[in-house]
Amino acid sequence: MKWKQNVSFEEGDKLIAVINNNKIPIPESDRYIAELMLAGISEDDMLLDIVSKKLEGDELKAGLRLAQFVEDYSLLLEEGEKSSVFET
Amino acid sequence: MSYIKVPAVQDKLKRAEADYRAVIIMASTGWGKSAAVKNFYKYKNPLMLTVSDGKLSSMPNIYQMRKNIIIVDDLQELDDKESIGYIRDILRFDGVQVVLITRGMFPKYLFDMEMDLDFVRITEKDFYLDRAEVSEYLESVEVRVKDDVVDKVWRESLGYPRALFYYADRLELGENFSEDMNRYVWHEVFRYWDEAFLDKVSEEFREFVLTICPYKYFSDELVKVLSGGVTITRMAEYCRNITGRFFHGPEMINGEEYYYIGDKFKEYLLWKRNLSWSDEKNKENFLTAAAWYEEKGDTPNALYCYKQADxxxxxxxxxxxxxxxxxxxxxxxxxxxxxxxxxxxxxxxxxxxxxxxxxxxxxxxxxxxxxxxxxxxxxxxxxxxxxxxxxxxxxxxxxxxxxxxxxxxxxxxxxxxxxxxxxxxxxxxxxxxxCATGNAASIMNGGLDFSEWSKSDNQIAKFMGRPLEVMLGKFGNGLVTLALAESGFEKGTMSPYEVTTRCGNGYEDALHGGKIEMGFVAVGIMVRQHIIEGQYPSAKRVLASFKEKAYAENATQLYQNIAAMEVWLSLYGGKTDMIDEYLSKLPSERVDFCITDRYRYMVKIRCLIVEERFYEALELANFLGVYYEKYERYFLRIENEFLKAVILYRMDDEHWKDHITNGLEYAREYHFVNIPAMEGGAVLPLFKELEKEDSSLNTGDEFYKTVISVTQKVASAYPDYLKYISKERVELTSREMEILSMLCEGKSTDDICEECGISYSGLKKHNRNIYKKLGAANRAEAERKAQWLGLFHRG
Structure with a gap:
């Protein structure tokens, strides 16, 4: 999962995503996921792993959590690779 | 009861007499069979024979007889061998005309003689009184009433002579036509049926008909459960001999054979049952049926029976x-x-x-x-x-x-x-x-609308896949694969090969350890993919094969949507023969709307377009539009906008532009290329007109260019899709076709005259003929009609 090329961020008390001059504040509940990605973690499996640790090791809940993130920020995210879903 | 002369019956008897042919009159009780024969032959001195205890009342020596007309009444009672032999003899005897009257069907013991003797057959249909005959009868008995009363009497009597007689009776006394009169008349008929029919049948048959009469449809299994071993076959055979077609069928319902009784007779039997059965017996019958329906999973009928049993x-x-x-x-x-x-x-x-x-x-x-x-x-x-x-x-x-x-x-x-x-x-x-699909052949447009997820389909699928499979259990088998295949198909971002492969995988997952509803999704995507690729026979084959499987597995929940898909598919082939039946079976959305029928109603809109019933189509589209807005059905909203545009375009209403623009805008948000493209030739002319007004459309806009390209492909492959197939096809001469093509290409009058080598007045004449044949008032209308009749395709 990656941010689009033209997305930038303003960090501070609040984390704000900027795309095409539109500012989108990232709520605290989503901030940690956004910062993981900003730190360069883009591998879906790695994200799942980290988020599931935060959710008491529940990988399925982590999947739902990340799916929610994708739904909320679809405008800011690159399209996922098919290969990440299907075995090639 | 005074005799009601029925012209159709009289004509047939005359014909039979003139040709000296045997006559057989087959009709249930009360149609006036005996009266008709008595009246026709009253001055001809026939020999009248009746049947009692299975035998003929007498069997005079044919050679010594001085009668040349023999009438045998109540033939349905005959079972004595000697009497049957006698009937056969008199039928073969030259110089004697035989008239047989029966409440049953054509007797089996005369089958071998049927062709040789070429019987004149008179049936119930011949006795049925039409409106003119009802009016004539009322006049003949000096019942003078207004036309609207004659209408009501005709309608309520169902053309049945005995009922008409009772109506005339009451009207003669000066009574006004009313519901009370209806009730009185039919109770009199019921009392007559008691005497003339039910009191004379076997105990077993009487019990049988009273047992099954409350049920709209009954199968052999239900009959056995309710009547302890009686079978429909045995009752049908008995019935055949004594009263013709008492019950109808079999009809296939959800793969099983069912029979039913006609409405009026059912009403009679219910009346009789209420009079003759105790409350306990009635209740027991309903409880037995309820338990049987419940076991079969037929909840609506089970509930009906429990309600009857209180x-x-x-x-x-x-x-x-x-x-x-x-x-x-x-x-x-x-x-x-x-x-x-x-x-x-x-x-x-x-x-x-x-x-x-x-x-x-x-x-x-x-x-x-x-x-x-x-x-x-x-x-x-x-x-x-x-x-x-x-x-x-x-x-x-x-x-x-x-x-x-x-x-x-x-x-x-x-x-x-x-x-x-x-x-x-x-x-x-x-x-x-x-179940994510709501019995539709779609996940994205299934029980809920998941169009929003298609924007990040791969990413969401990556994270959601496992949780969904856990939550949905068997309904999750194949779900992710199919959801992505569908999303990729609708957006045009997945190649046909990949769509087909993913669908195949999803189908296998669904059918092995999964649910057939997912199989339907795979089929729905494959059918649409085949249509887009111009592979109509493949689309039909895939659907036919799945239908067979669905029926083999008794997946009744899918039957209606499969049937709707069949009709929709037939429209691509330009076939309209399924439309009438389809429209007649679908309940009116204003009376009985259930959102799970949305797919069927979308197909209905297309059928109405084909039939040029534009106002109805628009009304339905508007009605569904309210549902789509309220329930966030984005996919269907897009589809609906395109269909509305087509309807309004054909109605020459300029608002089509608003709807096609909306449709494009909504579709663009999701990159749903194939929704408009599936409407092919129906929607292509609209795009072309839009381009005339905005030439920039087809240049910079990648989405629009893709839509046009696929739409053109579909339009070429299915020129008859949603085309109005006129009962009298438009017949243009080759010259007229040539000129029409040039008109549609936008050529000037001078160019057309020069290319065709004709004068201006010659062209005017051809144009006049073309407009007349197309029912067009001017060139623009002619062009439009030519396009949507498929006579000409631009682009």
Missing amino acids: CEDKIKELLIKNVTTHPGIGHYFDTKEYYLALPEDEIKKRPLLIAGMSMMCDLIMEPEQSEYWRQELIKYEKDENNSKELRKEARIRTAYLNIALPHKGTKGILTIMKNVFTLIRNGDISLPEM
């Missing part, structure tokens, strides 16, 4: 049981009267009933009521006066409704799912079965 508790129990199935299988809509009949305080005692009400209200498009009941369920769970067990049930049902209620759409559904998942993990609840 079993309120069983009704409640069955409604509760019904709620444990998902809406695709459960009978919410067709049992709504039972839900609505329950007192509110009764409903509020049982969480399953509250949940059932919520779902049922949503299905009949009453989201506010649905919400009311969902809130009641939440209240129930919080109320500590309720038992722990029932509060847990309320919690489970609330979780289910939060995900599955159609009006809630998919906004926030992931958060809901996450919370539900927590409850599942904690062992607080286990979810009842959930």
Whole structure:
């Protein structure tokens, strides 16, 4: 999962995503996921792993959590690779 | 009863007499068979024979007889061998005309003689009185009434002479036509049927007809269960001999054979049953049938029977049981009267009933009521006066409704799912079965609209795949694969090869350890893919093969949508023969609308377009539009906009531009290329007109260019799609076709005259003919008609 090329961020008390001059504040509940990605973690499996640790090791809940993130920020995210879903 | 002369019967008797042919009159009681024959032959001195105790009343020596007309009445009673032999002899005898009268069918013992003797057959249809004959009869007995009364008498008597006689009787006394008169007349007819028919049949047959009469349709199995061993075959055979076609069928319903009794006779039998059966016997009959229906999973009929047996508790129990199935299988809509009949305080005692009400209200498009009941369920769970067990049930049902209620759409559904998942993990609840498709051949456009997810389909699938499979159980098999295949197909971002491969994989997953509903999704995508690729025979083959499988597995929940898909597919082939039956079977959306029928209604719009019933099509599209807005059905909203545009375009209403523009705008948001493209030649002319006004459309806009390209492909492959197939096809000469093509290409008058080598006045003449044949007033209209009749395709 990656941010689009033209997305930038303003960090501070609040984390704000900027795309095409539109500012989108990232709520605290989503901030940690956004910062993981900003730190360069883009591998879906790695994200799942980290988020599931935060959710008491529940990988399925982590999947739902990340799916929610994708739904909320679809405008800011690159399209996922098919290969990440299907075995090639 | 004075004789009602029926011209059709008289004519046939005259014809038979002139040709000296044998006559057989076959009609049930009360049609006036004997009276007709008596009246016709009254001056001809026939020999009248009747039948009693199975034998002819007499068998005079044919050679010594001085009669040349022999009439045999009540032939249905005949079973004596000697008498049968006698009948055969007199039929073969030269110089004697034989007239046979029977309530039954053509006797088997005369089959071998049928062709040789070329019987004149007179049946019930011939005795049926039309309006003119009813009026004539009333006049002949000096009953002078207004035309509207004659209409009513004709309609209510059903053309049945005996009923007409009783109507005339009452009207003669100066009574006004009324419901009371109707009741009186038919009770008199029923009393006559008692005497003339039911009192004369065997005890077994009488019991049989009274046993099965309340049931709309009855199968051999139901008959055996209710009557302890009697079979329809035996009763049909008995019936055949004594009263012709008493019951009709078999008709195939959900793969099984069923029979039914005609309405009036059913009414009579119910009347008789109410008079002759005790309440206990009646109740026992209904309870037996109810149990049988319940075992078969036929909830609506089971409920009907329990209601007749006054079993309120069983009704409640069955409604509760019904709620444990998902809406695709459960009978919410067709049992709504039972839900609505329950007192509110009764409903509020049982969480399953509250949940059932919520779902049922949503299905009949009453989201506010649905919400009311969902809130009641939440209240129930919080109320500590309720038992722990029932509060847990309320919690489970609330979780289910939060995900599955159609009006809630998919906004926030992931958060809901996450919370539900927590409850599942904690062992607080286990979810009842959930089907994502709502019996549609789609996931994205299934029970809920998941179009929003298609924007990040791969990413969401990556994270959601496993949780969904866990939550949905067997309904999850193949789901992710198919959801992505569908999304890729609709957006045009997946190659045909990949779509087909993914569908194949998804189909296999679904059918091995999964659910057939997912198989239908795979089929739906493959059918649409084949259509886009111009592979019409492949599309038909895929659907036909799945239909066979669905029927073999008794997947009744899919039958209606499969049938709708068949009709829709036939439209691509330019076939319209399925339309009439399809439209006649679909209930009016204004009377009985259930949101699970949305796919069927979308196909109905297309059928109405083909039939040029534009106002009806528009009305339906507008009606559905309200549902799509209320329930966040984005996919269908897009489809609806394109269909509305087509309708308005054909009505020459400029607002088509608004709808096509809206359609494009909505489709663009999701990159849903194939929704407009599937409408092919129906929608292509609209795009072309739009381009005339805005030439920039087809240049910079990648989405639009893709839409046009695929739409053109579909239009070329299916020139007859949604084309009005006129009963009298437009017949243009080759010259006229040539000129019409040039007109549609936008050539000037001078160019056309020069290319065709004709004068200006010659061209004017051809144009006049072309406009006349197309029913067009001018060139623009002619061009438009030519395009949507498929006579000419631009682009």
